[in-house]
Amino acid sequence: MDETEVKEYRWEGGYEKTWEEVKEDEVGNVEWSVKEIIEKSKRLLATRQPNVRLGMMRHLFVIVDSSNSMVEKDLKPTRQLCTYKLLQDFIQDYFDQNPISQLGLITTRNSSAERISELSGNRKYHLEELKKTFGDFNYCNGLMSVQNSLEIALSVMKMLPSHTSKEILIIGSSLSSCDPGEINTTIEMLKTNNIRVSMIHLAAEVRMFRHLCNETKGKHNVIVDDVHFKHILWSLVEPVPLPNSVDASCVKMGFPQELEQKPPFTTCSCHLAEGGKLNAKGFFCPQCNSKYCELPVECKCCGLILVSSLHLARSLHHLVPIKPFIKIELEEGSSAYCYGCRKRIKVPAENVYFCESCKKHYCDGCDIYVHNTLHVCPGCAVKRDEKR
Amino acid sequence: MQSETPKKIFSSLLVIILDVNPAQDTLLSGEIKLSSILSSVVAFANSHLMLRTHNKVAVLASDPNSCDFIYSDQDELDFKKKTVSSCKMGGSQYELFSHIDRSIKFNIVKFLKDAAEEPHMSRDTVFGASCAKALCYINRLQSNLFPGETMNSRILIISGCDNEGDKYIRCMNTFFTAQKQNVAIDVCSLTHDVTLLKQACYITEGSYFRMPKLEGLLLYLQWIFLTEPSSRKKLVIPLAPQLDFRPFCFCHGTLTAIGFVCSLCLTIYCKISPICTTCEAVFKVRSAIAVKPKKKKIKTTTVNN
Numbered sequence: 282m283d284e285t286e287v288k289e290y291r292w293e294g295g296y297e298k299t300w301e302e303v304k305e306d307e308v309g310n311v312e313w314s315v316k317e318i319i320e321k322s323k324r325l326l327a328t329r330q331p332n333v334r335l336g337m338m339r340h341l342f343v344i345v346d347s348s349n350s351m352v353e354k355d356l357k358p359t360r361q362l363c364t365y366k367l368l369q370d371f372i373q374d375y376f377d378q379n380p381i382s383q384l385g386l387i388t389t390r391n392s393s394a395e396r397i398s399e400l401s402g403n404r405k406y407h408l409e410e411l412k413k414t415f416g417d418f419n420y421c422n423g424l425m426s427v428q429n430s431l432e433i434a435l436s437v438m439k440m441l442p443s444h445t446s447k448e449i450l451i452i453g454s455s456l457s458s459c460d461p462g463e464i465n466t467t468i469e470m471l472k473t474n475n476i477r478v479s480m481i482h483l484a485a486e487v488r489m490f491r492h493l494c495n496e497t498k499g500k501h502n503v504i505v506d507d508v509h510f511k512h513i514l515w516s517l518v519e520p521v522p523l524p525n526s527v528d529a530s531c532v533k534m535g536f537p538q539e540l541e542q543k544p545p546f547t548t549c550s551c552h553l554a555e556g557g558k559l560n561a562k563g564f565f566c567p568q569c570n571s572k573y574c575e576l577p578v579e580c581k582c583c584g585l586i587l588v589s590s591l592h593l594a595r596s597l598h599h600l601v602p603i604k605p606f607i608k609i610e611l612e613e614g615s616s617a618y619c620y621g622c623r624k625r626i627k628v629p630a631e632n633v634y635f636c637e638s639c640k641k642h643y644c645d646g647c648d649i650y651v652h653n654t655l656h657v658c659p660g661c662a663v664k665r666d667e668k669r
Numbered sequence: 670m671q672s673e674t675p676k677k678i679f680s681s682l683l684v685i686i687l688d689v690n691p692a693q694d695t696l697l698s699g700e701i702k703l704s705s706i707l708s709s710v711v712a713f714a715n716s717h718l719m720l721r722t723h724n725k726v727a728v729l730a731s732d733p734n735s736c737d738f739i740y741s742d743q744d745e746l747d748f749k750k751k752t753v754s755s756c757k758m759g760g761s762q763y764e765l766f767s768h769i770d771r772s773i774k775f776n777i778v779k780f781l782k783d784a785a786e787e788p789h790m791s792r793d794t795v796f797g798a799s800c801a802k803a804l805c806y807i808n809r810l811q812s813n814l815f816p817g818e819t820m821n822s823r824i825l826i827i828s829g830c831d832n833e834g835d836k837y838i839r840c841m842n843t844f845f846t847a848q849k850q851n852v853a854i855d856v857c858s859l860t861h862d863v864t865l866l867k868q869a870c871y872i873t874e875g876s877y878f879r880m881p882k883l884e885g886l887l888l889y890l891q892w893i894f895l896t897e898p899s900s901r902k903k904l905v906i907p908l909a910p911q912l913d914f915r916p917f918c919f920c921h922g923t924l925t926a927i928g929f930v931c932s933l934c935l936t937i938y939c940k941i942s943p944i945c946t947t948c949e950a951v952f953k954v955r956s957a958i959a960v961k962p963k964k965k966k967i968k969t970t971t972v973n974n
């Protein structure tokens with residue numbers, strides 16, 4: 282393709298890549314199909330079954346392809362920078378929604394792999410390490426090696442106790458992988474350790490990658506454009522159902538109160554590298570009394586995870602998911618008001634949704650908003666009889 | 670004939686949640702009448718509309734059984750239809766104000782009549798549901814903006830309630846959603862300090878204010894809540910009270926500094942227990958010892974139950 286050719290639409294670059302997903306026999310309907318893929322990804326979250334056991338304590342390794350294919354410009358401004366930006370948001374969202382979980386980063390380039398951050402619950406640490414490596418626009422080089430990356434993740438995850446949810450996410454850009462051995466032995470190891478591997482591919486579907494995800498019960502996705510990329514990443518922020526073989530556990534955590542010191546003030550442990558900040562206010566570890574200026578943080582001195590009850594509350598919505606609303610037909614000419622936003626729904630031009638537990642009507646927009654963002658059904662929220 | 674670049678329009682949407690719970694002791698004791706609170710609310714809504722041409726306002730009434738819009742863009746549409754049909758193009762601002770006044774008073778009577786038919790099973794106003802509806806409304810208006818229009822949205826809760834009984838998770842979900850979407854929740858409390866509402870302000874960076882005495886509601890509203898939250902820093906406004914975010918343990922209900930959290934349902938216990946009484950999970954006792962093996966020497970007090 283001509284390098285200088287300017288693409289008119291953002292998604293145009295996407296649809297040639299996901300050609301497999303777009304029905305070729307209906308070329309006239311291509312635009313419609315692309316829309317459909319994006320629409321589907323938006324509703325992805327709304328379909329979760331209630332009452333499944335979720336792994337609220339997750340250990341996730343993100344493997345980032347840092348091969349030279351990352352310099353392609355089909356994502357704006359480049360695949361690398363687009364991925365970098367979205368990955369930063371992902372790390373923030375991941376810790377917002379999974380306050381007792383950990384994350385680690387692995388990059389793969391020059392046919393080998395490197396662990397750029399250890400498994401930890403410290404979001405700042407990951408963001409800094411990511412910036413030093415993948416954030417540098419000269420970083421991407423050579424070929425990716427999926428097997429080498431998986432082996433690094435495996436060596437750490439093998440040691441983890443059985444009560445955690447173990448996951449790997451690969452963000453891939455190359456169509457091939459430079460592997461030293463037989464990938465199927467690695468897949469077997471992943472399976473015996475209950476590690477789920479998911480992949481987001483920026484270019485196209487590769488059979489071997491799909492096989493890897495299927496075998497380990499992960500998800501495989503090929504993105505259409507940056508918006509779609511973002512939706513898929515967001516869907517992976519949510520905790521996943523836990524295999525039955527996984528045990529529950531009790532995690533020790535500290536809940537420090539913000540206290541004000543009398544002079545002389547001390548410095549905080551979190552900013553020791555920069556000489557420490559002098560602050561009157563601070564959070565003190567209830568176990569070893571180290572001072573921190575921000576929560577959540579893993580105590581540098583005793584390893585206790587320090588949070589406030591708000592951090593836990595932020596992810597509680599995963600435990601009380603809202604049942605999907607059902608689409609209903611109303612008589613033509615009849616009118617309904619959306620119970621959420623008080624929009625007058627024009628029947629039959631617009632869809633009407635119905636919540637089976639509170640018997641209220643909702644519009645299209647509120648259906649998506651309530652399930653994907655708000656996590657509260659306004660109609661059910663006025664009922665008193667429910668537990669939480 | 671299309672204009673080349675769409676004009677830049679700034680607007681601000683204010684959603685007022687008015688607590689009309691008859692169990693509020695201010696109302697019970699007759700110290701303040703609902704009608705006088707209502708007039709203050711209407712006057713305050715009008716001041717907000719006068720600040721900028723494109724400003725918008727909506728009002729929700731809320732009690733322990735239900736919450737409903739008593740003024741929304743649907744009522745505004747009725748007004749526009751009427752004024753167009755009677756050939757008074759656009760209608761003067763004064764006419765809009767009296768229309769708002771009429772609609773709110775008409776709708777609140779309807780709301781209270783409906784509410785009177787069902788006995789209240791609880792004394793707690795449904796703040797969670799009200800905020801959820803307000804956010805749905807904001808979300809719809811936000812997605813229907815003109816090209817070039819940007820809109821700030823905020824919620825103001827006016828309440829004389831003293832209760833804390835609304836469902837915690839639901840309320841928190843709405844507060845966190847508001848925060849994520851940059852919707853500040855302001856609270857004007859008539860009498861009591863309500864921790865739940867203080868948390869709403871804290872999370873969304875809104876202002877919390879408790880009236881020192883019951884007179885002068887309108888003045889306080891205009892003094893504190895008329896300016897956008899972003900430009901309030903310049904004003905001298907009472908500071909939000911300090912909040913304690915240590916949790917209460919599920920087993921004894923006491924404040925906990927070091928707790929044990931169930932990895933499946935996040936219930937907090939102050940001691941290790943063999944099973945989780947919320948989700949019935951059985952814990953592996955050993956797993957509670959350390960969260961993460963550290964390379965540095967750890968001086969943890971090991972818990973061996």
Ligand SMILES: [Zn+2]
Pocket residue numbers: 378519598599
């Ligand atoms: Zn969620």
Ligand SMILES: [Zn+2]
Pocket residue numbers: 549550551552558573574575
């Ligand atoms: Zn610090």
Ligand SMILES: [Zn+2]
Pocket residue numbers: 566567568569570571580581582583584585
């Ligand atoms: Zn400590």
Ligand SMILES: [Zn+2]
Pocket residue numbers: 619620621622623624643644645646647648805809
């Ligand atoms: Zn709606």
Ligand SMILES: [Zn+2]
Pocket residue numbers: 636637638639640641658659660661662
């Ligand atoms: Zn419902």
Ligand SMILES: [Zn+2]
Pocket residue numbers: 918919920921922923938939940
């Ligand atoms: Zn206890």
Ligand SMILES: [Zn+2]
Pocket residue numbers: 931932933934935936945946947948949950
């Ligand atoms: Zn539990």
